[in-house]
Amino acid sequence: MSSDKKYIGIDGCRDGWFCVCLDDSDEWSYSVVSNASALLELVQDADSVLIDIPVGMLDGGTLERECDRTARRWLSPKRSSSVFPVPVRQTLLAADYEAALQINRKVSARGISLQSWFILPKIREIDELLSTHNELQGVVRECHPELCFYALNKRQAMRFNKKKDEGRQERLAVLQYFFSDCNELFERASSDYLRRQLAHDDIIDAMVCAVTAKYGFDHYLTLPPVPQKDINGLPMEIVYWSPEFDN
Numbered sequence: 001m002s003s004d005k006k007y008i009g010i011d012g013c014r015d016g017w018f019c020v021c022l023d024d025s026d027e028w029s030y031s032v033v034s035n036a037s038a039l040l041e042l043v044q045d046a047d048s049v050l051i052d053i054p055v056g057m058l059d060g061g062t063l064e065r066e067c068d069r070t071a072r073r074w075l076s077p078k079r080s081s082s083v084f085p086v087p088v089r090q091t092l093l094a095a096d097y098e099a100a101l102q103i104n105r106k107v108s109a110r111g112i113s114l115q116s117w118f119i120l121p122k123i124r125e126i127d128e129l130l131s132t133h134n135e136l137q138g139v140v141r142e143c144h145p146e147l148c149f150y151a152l153n154k155r156q157a158m159r160f161n162k163k164k165d166e167g168r169q170e171r172l173a174v175l176q177y178f179f180s181d182c183n184e185l186f187e188r189a190s191s192d193y194l195r196r197q198l199a200h201d202d203i204i205d206a207m208v209c210a211v212t213a214k215y216g217f218d219h220y221l222t223l224p225p226v227p228q229k230d231i232n233g234l235p236m237e238i239v240y241w242s243p244e245f246d247n
Contacts, residue, residue, distance in 0.1 A: 004023040004024035004025050004027075005023060005024055005047040005048075005217065006021060006022075006023055006045065006046045006047050007021070007022045007023065007046065007047060007048050007049075007210055007213035007214040007217060008020065008021050008022075008042070008043055008046045008048070008049040008050070008209075008210060008213060009022075009049075009050050009051075009143075009205075009206045009207060009208065009209025009210025009211070009212070009213055010039070010043075010049065010050070010051040010052065010053075010206060010209060011051075011052045011145070011202045011205040011206040011209065012052065012053060012119065012122045012202070013032060013197065013198045013199065013202040014196060014197055014198070014199070015032050015034060015193070015197040015198060016032055016033050016034040016035060016038075016039075017032065017033050017034075017039055017122075018030070018031075018032050018189075018198055018202045018203060018206045019031050019032070019033060019039075019042055019206060020185065020203075020206040020207050020209070020210040021042075021046075021210065022179070022210045022211070022213070022214045023214075024214075026180075026181070028179075028181060028185060028210075030185060030188075030189050030203075030206070032193060032197065032198060035125070036125045036126070036128065036129045039129065040129060040133065040136075043136065043139070043140060044133075044135075044136070046139065047139070047217065048139060048141075048213045048214075048216075048217045049136075049139055049140040049141070049213065050141055050142075050143040050209040050210070050212055050213040050239055051126065051140060051141070051142060051143065051209065052142075052143060052144060052145055052205055052206075052209055053119065053122055053123055053126050053142065054086040054119075054123050054142060055126065055127070055130065055140075055141065055142040055234050055235065055236075055237075056142070056227070056228075056229060056230040056232075056234040056235050056236035056237065057086060057087070057088060057089040057092075057123075057127070057230050057234075057236070058086070058088050058089065058108070058230065058236070059088055059089045059090065059107070059230065059231050060088065060107050060108060061108060062108055062109045062110065064085055064086065064110075065086055065236045066223070066224045066227075066228070066236070067222075067223040067224060067227065067236055067237050067238040068083050068085065068086060068238075070223045070224060071083045071144055071146075071147050071223055071238055074147065074150060074155075074157070075146055075147065075150060075157045076157075078157055078158075078159065079146045079150070079157045079158060082144070082145075082146045083144065083146070083147075084113060084115050084116045084119070085110070085112070085113060085116055086116065086123075087100060087104050087112050087116050087117075087120060087123075088103070088104055088107045088108050089230065089231065089232075090103050090104075090107055091103050091104055091112065091120060092120070092123070092124045092127065094120070097112075097114070097117045100112050100117055100120065101117075126140075127232075127234075130234060131232055137233070137234065141220075141235075141237070141239045142235075142237060142238055142239060143209050143212060143238060143239045143240060144238050144240075145162075145204070145205035145208050145209060146158065146162075147223070147238055147240050148208045148209065148211075148212045148240055148241075149171060149174055149208055150240075151212075151221070151240040151241060151242040152174050152175075152177075152178065152208070152211070152212070152241075152242070152243065153174050154244070155242065155244075158170055158171060158174075162201045162204065162205075163199075163200075163201055167201075168200060168201070168204060171204050171208070172186065172204065174208075175204070175207055175208060175211060178211045178214075178215060179207065179210075179211050182207055185203070185207065186200075186203050186204065186207070189203045190203065212239070212240060212241045215241050215243070216239070216240070216241025219241070220239045220240070220241055221239070221240050221241060221242060222235075222237045222238065222239050222240070223237065223238045223240070224237070
């Protein structure tokens with residue numbers, strides 16, 4: 001990487017976290033890191049990092065986070081299901097799905113989906129990272145790939161499922177406008193890692209996070225425009241960038 005500003009997009013994968021690094025000179029790199037310690041080493045000198053994982057968490061109440069409710073409405077009808085309900089903070093202590101389900105129902109009167117349970121270890125990992133490294137707060141921020149694509153695509157949600165061939169091509173076509181080497185990065189990463197380590201959609205999700213980090217740096221948009229903070233001071237927000245606001 002050059003000495004320019006460093007922008008990173010991160011998406012969870014089976015082997016840990018897939019990270020795409022971009023800079024202002026159009027240089028790029030990618031890597032899979034296995035845990036938060038390795039992630040810390042990668043992001044500590046970055047100017048902006050966008051990660052596809054919930055950051056701020058509610059600790060009670062029957063409503064979901066406002067950012068999730070709004071994102072789901074914007075992505076409706078086809079991509080709204082990609083926004084998983086975020087469990088309450090107390091579920092981070094749960095040892096199994098049944099315990100998490102009971103905690104969430106007791107605290108918020110809502111259940112917890114299996115999809116949310118499966119990402120809970122990664123939510124915990126990033127929560128602990130940000131709680132123990134205050135310097136990363138404001139640098140490492142939450143985004144959502146489908147909302148990023150929506151914003152880059154003139155506020156139109158993607159038509160096809162990202163796990164299908166047509167969905168992959170649809171998303172790469174959007175990325176091509178902002179990152180001309182997106183297809184080369186995709187092909188290289190697909191060749192370097194087995195599918196059981198890194199899924200194709202993980203690569204694309206990390207790329208759109210990185211593109212959003214680069215182009216939106218210093219003038220991000222957020223859902224909601226003025227995010228609330230959780231009991232640990234972490235914002236409950238989803239970050240995105242839309243080219244129409246920079247024209």
